[in-house]
Amino acid sequence: MSKPTSDGAPSPTLGGTMEEHDLAAAPAGAELTAPVQRTMADSVPKGRSEQFGGWLRLIRGRGALEIGIIFVLVQIGCVVAYLMAPDSFPYLSGANFNVLSQSIPVLAILAIGAGVLMIAGEFDLSLGMNFTLCALVFIHWYSDGNVLGAFVVTFAMGIGIALLNGVIVTRFKIPSFIVTLGMMLFWDGAALFYNGSSAARMQRGETLQTIFAGQVGPFRGQVVWLVLVAVFFWVLMHRHKLGNHIFAVGGNESAARAISINPTRIKLIAFGILGLCVALASILVAVRTQSVQPGTGRGMELQAIAAAVVGGVSLRGGKGSVLGMVLGAALILVLQDILLLSGAPGFYLNLFIGAIIVFAAVFNRLIEGKAE
Amino acid sequence: MSMSAPSGQNGADMSTSAPEPTGEVLLELSGITKRYGPNVCLKGVGFQIRKGEVVGLLGDNGAGKSTLVKIMSGVVKADGGDYAWRGRNLAAPTRQETEKLGVETIFQDSALVPSLTITRNIFMGRELTNALGLMRLRKMDRIAADILDSVVTIEGIKSPRQLVGSLSGGQQQAVAIARAVHFKRSLLILDEPTSALAVRATEALLAYLTRLKGEGVSSLLVTHNLHHAYEVCDRHIVMNHGRKILDTTREQTSVKELTAAVVEGELGLQRYRQSPT
Ligand SMILES: Nc1ncnc2c1ncn2[C@@H]1O[C@H](COP(=O)(O)OP(=O)(O)OP(=O)(O)O)[C@@H](O)[C@H]1O
Numbered sequence: 001m002s003k004p005t006s007d008g009a010p011s012p013t014l015g016g017t018m019e020e021h022d023l024a025a026a027p028a029g030a031e032l033t034a035p036v037q038r039t040m041a042d043s044v045p046k047g048r049s050e051q052f053g054g055w056l057r058l059i060r061g062r063g064a065l066e067i068g069i070i071f072v073l074v075q076i077g078c079v080v081a082y083l084m085a086p087d088s089f090p091y092l093s094g095a096n097f098n099v100l101s102q103s104i105p106v107l108a109i110l111a112i113g114a115g116v117l118m119i120a121g122e123f124d125l126s127l128g129m130n131f132t133l134c135a136l137v138f139i140h141w142y143s144d145g146n147v148l149g150a151f152v153v154t155f156a157m158g159i160g161i162a163l164l165n166g167v168i169v170t171r172f173k174i175p176s177f178i179v180t181l182g183m184m185l186f187w188d189g190a191a192l193f194y195n196g197s198s199a200a201r202m203q204r205g206e207t208l209q210t211i212f213a214g215q216v217g218p219f220r221g222q223v224v225w226l227v228l229v230a231v232f233f234w235v236l237m238h239r240h241k242l243g244n245h246i247f248a249v250g251g252n253e254s255a256a257r258a259i260s261i262n263p264t265r266i267k268l269i270a271f272g273i274l275g276l277c278v279a280l281a282s283i284l285v286a287v288r289t290q291s292v293q294p295g296t297g298r299g300m301e302l303q304a305i306a307a308a309v310v311g312g313v314s315l316r317g318g319k320g321s322v323l324g325m326v327l328g329a330a331l332i333l334v335l336q337d338i339l340l341l342s343g344a345p346g347f348y349l350n351l352f353i354g355a356i357i358v359f360a361a362v363f364n365r366l367i368e369g370k371a372e
Numbered sequence: 373m374s375m376s377a378p379s380g381q382n383g384a385d386m387s388t389s390a391p392e393p394t395g396e397v398l399l400e401l402s403g404i405t406k407r408y409g410p411n412v413c414l415k416g417v418g419f420q421i422r423k424g425e426v427v428g429l430l431g432d433n434g435a436g437k438s439t440l441v442k443i444m445s446g447v448v449k450a451d452g453g454d455y456a457w458r459g460r461n462l463a464a465p466t467r468q469e470t471e472k473l474g475v476e477t478i479f480q481d482s483a484l485v486p487s488l489t490i491t492r493n494i495f496m497g498r499e500l501t502n503a504l505g506l507m508r509l510r511k512m513d514r515i516a517a518d519i520l521d522s523v524v525t526i527e528g529i530k531s532p533r534q535l536v537g538s539l540s541g542g543q544q545q546a547v548a549i550a551r552a553v554h555f556k557r558s559l560l561i562l563d564e565p566t567s568a569l570a571v572r573a574t575e576a577l578l579a580y581l582t583r584l585k586g587e588g589v590s591s592l593l594v595t596h597n598l599h600h601a602y603e604v605c606d607r608h609i610v611m612n613h614g615r616k617i618l619d620t621t622r623e624q625t626s627v628k629e630l631t632a633a634v635v636e637g638e639l640g641l642q643r644y645r646q647s648p649t
């Protein structure tokens with residue numbers, strides 16, 4: 001039945017169980033020679049180029065392709081500008097590399113936490129205050145000489161605060177926006193209560209510096225942490241079944257429940273992931289700056305959510321990519337950097353950043369509309 | 373039959389003349405009630421589904437069919453009544469429990485995730501993974517493509533990697549069906565699975581239900597197309613305003629009787645029995 005036709009039509013791969021009534025569906029021009037049955041099995045990518053095509057299709061409509069293109073274009077623009085005027089626009093200078101490679105990882109890790117939670121269909125506005133509290137707790141415990149305890153308590157704190165939000169949100173079915181808004185204020189106050197209003201300082205520890213803030217080639221060591229975190233969560237979200245369930249719960253909660261996925265469990269895991277990212281980011285900052293103020297994390301939640309949105313994470317849940325979150329964070333900070341390098345006054349930075357966020361949201365909405 | 377005869381009809385002579393259905397009783401519901409606020413939507417419904425039986429669940433809009441389906445699959449809890457699986461009483465099972473029993477449902481409001489691919493939807497909750505829990509996406513893609521080609525024969529789906537949100541209503545229904553049929557289950561519940569399917573896909577699905585029967589899989593088909601139901605179902609249950617008004621085998625009924633029961637309820641059924649024209 002699957003004899004190659006004389007005109008060299010591709011020999012069909014039979015699905016084995018194909019029913020006979022496929023004749024009507026055979027492409028025109030192949031009617032009488034042999035019923036060329038184009039099954040979908042053919043379209044599972046096999047060759048290298050097909051694989052690439054499949055990969056492109058895979059990230060299409062998930063935001064990562066578009067943000068990736070924009071990111072590359074911005075980078076090219078920056079490099080060209082640097083080559084033309086290296087003195088007035090020192091983009092590729094060591095100092096600038098240093099700044100970017102210590103700020104991007106922190107925001108990107110927070111964006112991954114916020115983004116994963118957004119994919120699950122929830123928000124956490126208390127992320128910034130959680131961050132502050134974690135950094136303060138780390139510094140205090142570390143300064144008391146309990147290094148191991150500092151790590152344990154910081155991670156327990158970060159995950160615990162996020163999980164508490166998760167429990168309230170899922171148990172009482174309240175929108176996470178309002179719960180975490182309240183919690184944001186609560187933990188802001190708690191940070192002041194715990195630490196007082198002055199900055200908390202810690203001694204410089206060489207091992208700690210090497211691990212969390214060392215120099216790796218032209219970059220700061222935080223970049224290595226970002227790569228580790230990003231790869232781990234990329235695999236988890238896009239290749240592991242848990243990630244699949246997180247997407248399902250955010251994309252259609254009642255569907256997920258009908259397939260016997262437990263949405264409460266999945267959402268709690270997503271809140272936990274956010275807590276983990278917050279704790280790690282707070283340690284990176286605490287070790288590098290060695291001094292943290294109770295107000296350090298204010299506004300951080302909005303930046304992290306903005307980075308995720310710029311990176312193509314849908315505000316309605318169920319859509320987004322880890323690569324997009326990282327690129328979103330990088331793009332925001334690179335654009336901020338460009339403004340600073342080109343001498344824009346610092347006060348007005350928010351004006352540009354805000355415009356970028358709105359633009360990105362509109363842009364992603366347009367793309368979403370096209371993909372649907 | 374062990375079940376109480378449905379109210380308001382001559383169920384007694386039915387059970388004497390009918391060839392007693394063989395096969396073990398898989399699911400037995402009795403006295404199921406459910407209300408939404410003041411609206412009582414199931415008023416004590418009971419019936420059995422035997423192994424390898426195709427049962428049609430019919431009735432007008434709002435009769436309570438989908439609610440019953442949701443109770444059977446455990447996504448909605450009944451207010452009262454019994455749910456027995458292979459003779460074992462389970463009170464009100466959750467979806468997780470019915471999943472373990474092997475109950476698979478295609479819901480009317482198709483429960484798909486639009487932002488994920490066809491493959492990921494088909495395998496949702498039952499991903500093929502390696503020991504670390506990482507999904508074997510290529511294998512899943514291949515199987516997904518195969519099911520869609522062989523069972524539901526739907527037109528116009530190009531690749532199992534398409535996002536479900538980008539499919540037409542009928543194509544989405546096909547994906548929901550593909551998901552339900554792939555995993556060998558003991559009871560397949562289909563709530564209006566063909567309402568958006570074209571002729572060819574519908575026929576393929578109905579043929580598939582008959583084939584499943586041969587493999588000992590029971591199915592419950594909810595449909596508004598009485599001809600389809602009459603064609604493939606061994607037994608028909610007609611609901612009307614939250615009550616079961618007819619429970620009969622194919623041999624004993626006709627499309628006409630089913631139509632009378634669905635359209636005009638008990639009154640129509642009585643009128644039909646007086647003058648079956
Ligand atoms: N979640 C709900 N909340 C309130 N009322 C509901 C709910 N679900 C169903 N109902 C009511 O219960 C009754 C039965 O609904 P059901 O969906 O079971 O009907 P159906 O027989 O499946 O109808 P159709 O053929 O139109 O799908 C209807 O009157 C409906 O309004």
Ligand SMILES: [Mg+2]
Binds near residue numbers: 437438439480
């Ligand atoms: Mg219904």
